[in-house]
Amino acid sequence: MYTLPGKLMTIAGTDPNLSAIAEKVRNKERITDGEGLLLFEKASLSFVGSLANSIREELHGDTTYFNRNFHIEPTNVCVFSCNFCSYSRVYAHRDEGWELTMQQMLDIVRSYDGKPVTEVHIVGGVHPKMNLEFFAELLRKIKAHRPDLHIKGFTAVELDYMFRKAKMTVEEGINYLHEAGLDSLPGGGAEIFHAEIREQICADKVDAEGWLNIHETAHRAGMHTNATLLYGHIEKYHHRIDHMRRLRELQDRTHGFNTFIPLKFRNKDNDMSEVPESTLVEDMKMYAISRIYLDNFPHIKAYWPMLGRQNAQLSLSFGVNDIDGTIDDTTRIYSMAGSEEQTPAMNTAQLVTLIKQAKRRPVERGTLYNVIHDYTETDFTKEGADPQLN
């Protein structure tokens, strides 16, 4: 049992509504949409931070998870044109983008032979010629080469397009790819569900109902998935709450979501470059309030290539208990959108150090949060210190 520090009541100060929220969290009661909104509008960072941290420590103690993964980005050619995207190239300008062949993608997988990675994350643009059969073949070939590698692949946007082109129902498509080797789905493509905003930032791709249906179907097929929210652009707080409410309701039905990942909008080289980026205080509030509101999500993740290393480190005190992976090649979707994380990779020693500096416990996990190794006692200054490499 955790007890909420008495001083929180003082921080809530004269606002009885904030005190009531603190009391609810202390009693492990769910907060309402109105209360979530109030936290965004009225609460200080220290107030939401303390509440979120108490929940995080109740659920996970000091444990901070990371995993060893690598990315395959099959293409950045995309039939859609989301205004916030700095990464894609429309099909007509595909000569400016990249399209990997099956062989090139398998070569990436082979380049990790003998290395202790546990997950490959496949995500990219929606290319009209890379269809369901092409990706099913890729999955089968990856599994044939390395059966124990967990394949987390394809946003609901990519899947929606693939299934429709193949004239399959969502259920048929999910089962087909699951059998071919797909283990779980990443959380991308969710952006902001509310139609008022979705129509302005990504009008032409799968809508909220379609995204949620694909994830629900995957959950019912026994797969776990993640969920994201793209924040800090033209949306209002009530749109964020609406988005999280839909996720919380689906999670009540299926319990298939593992992780919620707030994604900070970056404004370089896209059609929304005039929109300023959110401040650090706003970023930390977003993490904290999602930890408080999404009481049925086990994990909140800060994706460091997008947020920046130091801010990701800070988020570990604002409800975050997962810091993604030791990505070898910082994924292009963020470096192209203005993330300062241009330098490739953070190795295990760097990631572990980052977590320890925040006085947290670094634990390597598999995709499904199975513990692979607790790095609390590991001293990287000693030769052969990484037990996964011995």
Ligand code: V47
């Ligand atoms: O859906 C695109 C986002 C997402 C920008 O599930 C942008 O473990 C900010 O979802 N500024 C794809 N964000 C990446 C993604 C993801 C990443 C890491 C881990 C997981 C997981 C999922 O990237 C897109 C979109 O929301 N994005 N452009 C931008 N300018």
Ligand code: SF4
């Ligand atoms: Fe295409 Fe995804 Fe970029 Fe939208 S965010 S344009 S779907 S690659």
